[in-house]
Amino acid sequence: MTALLELNNVSKRFGGLLAVDGVSFSLKERSITALVGPNGAGKTTCFNMIAGAFRPTVGTIRFEGETISGRGAEAVCRLGIGRTFQIVRPMRDMTVLENAMVGAFSWTRKVSEAREAALDTLETVGLAPKANASISQLTLPDRKMLETAKALSTRPRLLLLDEVMAGLRPTEAAAVVRVLRRLVERGLTIMLVEHVMRIVMEAAENVVVLHHGAKIAEGAPVYIVKHPEVLAGYLGDGFRG
Numbered sequence: 001m002t003a004l005l006e007l008n009n010v011s012k013r014f015g016g017l018l019a020v021d022g023v024s025f026s027l028k029e030r031s032i033t034a035l036v037g038p039n040g041a042g043k044t045t046c047f048n049m050i051a052g053a054f055r056p057t058v059g060t061i062r063f064e065g066e067t068i069s070g071r072g073a074e075a076v077c078r079l080g081i082g083r084t085f086q087i088v089r090p091m092r093d094m095t096v097l098e099n100a101m102v103g104a105f106s107w108t109r110k111v112s113e114a115r116e117a118a119l120d121t122l123e124t125v126g127l128a129p130k131a132n133a134s135i136s137q138l139t140l141p142d143r144k145m146l147e148t149a150k151a152l153s154t155r156p157r158l159l160l161l162d163e164v165m166a167g168l169r170p171t172e173a174a175a176v177v178r179v180l181r182r183l184v185e186r187g188l189t190i191m192l193v194e195h196v197m198r199i200v201m202e203a204a205e206n207v208v209v210l211h212h213g214a215k216i217a218e219g220a221p222v223y224i225v226k227h228p229e230v231l232a233g234y235l236g237d238g239f240r241g
């Protein structure tokens with residue numbers, strides 16, 4: 001079976017810094033994979049390469065069997081990869097619905113179609129009752145979910161979530177995990193960057209561990225938390241429990 005996404009020996013160099021160092025992994029369709037590692041491990045850089053924002057210095061990225069490395073963010077989005085950003089940046093003079101519609105304009109020019117799709121994604125993430133609210137009325141969990149809704153409005157097959165649960169209370173994070181599971185049931189594949197190991201254990205079926213840009217372990221969460229290199233390397237101070 002072809003993997004939905006495949007990274008093959010991917011590296012990214014910024015001047016003298018090798019931010020991502022020969023990383024390979026693949027994502028099974030309809031699965032949730034966590035990308036973990038301490039600050040500066042190269043997680044966001046990996047996302048930036050998958051989403052087309054950065055071209056890998058070496059290595060190839062394939063999506064549905066097609067090479068996408070170096071295609072550019074817009075093209076990659078149109079191929080079916082949606083993403084959120086670590087820093088939440090809603091457009092403040094627009095409503096929740098209008099923000100969610102922005103993603104839909106990647107595949108339609110019709111305002112009515114974009115509105116319908118955005119309403120659907122707001123419904124999925126539980127924000128439909130606040131569709132006409134202004135951004136200032138949103139709580140932190142709402143803002144995180146709006147970022148997810150914006151990414152979903154692009155109609156992705158693969159969703160990259162960068163710390164969407166950071167700063168949330170355990171009950172709020174659990175609600176997000178339930179939303180992610182529903183999305184997977186509907187056919188989506190998800191990769192998420194997450195620091196809190198408890199959430200990783202709950203949400204992901206596969207974990208990829210990066211350290212100094214390199215992949216040091218990969219496997220089921222129960223295996224990862226016992227992995228000697230992960231434990232010895234940084235688990236104590238790299239993860240928050």
Ligand SMILES: Nc1ncnc2c1ncn2[C@@H]1O[C@H](COP(=O)(O)OP(=O)(O)OP(=O)(O)O)[C@@H](O)[C@H]1O
Pocket residue numbers: 014017019037038039040041042043044045046
């Ligand atoms: N555009 C850039 N130019 C130069 N260096 C960069 C750039 N982007 C990232 N880096 C560096 O690459 C390394 C990996 O950064 P990256 O943001 O990918 O790590 P991360 O694992 O996502 O960290 P965090 O958990 O803190 O978000 C860091 O040393 C960072 O300073």
